[in-house]
Amino acid sequence: MRSLKTLGRFLIAGTCVFSILALTSEEASARPKYAAVMTKTYPDLAKKHGGDNGKLSCTVCHPKDAKEKKKARNNYGVAVGKNLGKKNQTDEDKIKEALEKAEKEKSATEGKTFGDLIKAGELPGDDKKAN
Template sequence: MRKMMNVKVALMFGLAIAGLTLICGEKQVEARPNFKKIWAETYPNSKMLIDKKCGICHPGKTKKEKSAYGQAVGKGLSKRKETDKDKIVKALKDAEKMPSPTEGKTFGDYIEKDELPPVGDVKE
């Protein structure tokens, strides 16, 4: 009887630790982990992703803030949390052709020169 009680206590203790680990574990989740990977595959010679990471599209402190380039890419996506690689690549390529906030320059001009696109609103 006593041995059975020790097994139950050990089992309950183990489950409690496992539960706490799951609850208190690190909760850093990237909403769109494929975006950085697909961006790197689409522009393999760019060093910008290494330096700026998500800052290419999100220049502020939160992911809710989007640069003009981020807005342009977002317009090419059919849904908010797109995961289809082909649709993301198409949105990136379409955004390249769009005019940037700088007169006479497209986002593709900045990407080609490996420069961060300017912050501002996307032009219609």
């Protein structure tokens, strides 16, 4: 009987801890639609730089080794972000429009825009935090 009470207490305590963690944990801010639209818009870039699944990854806009990966953006990520109009844009046409506007902006490579790099099959952003 005593072990059932103890087990019940552990279950209740575990449920409480899980609930608190679930309610207070930071919301994941992954934007899978961005990567999907980017992969559709730039299929050659996706073939060359996509992962095993052939899709472009978050590192197109975010530095690989940034401590705060979700918020840190490289220079291309900043350019795309300012053209999106709002946070967590889900409209595919607006995302594509933001990508097209970012193509015209200067990259860190002297004399080249992000669009020039993309057309050359190179990733447009560098691996440095820009924001």
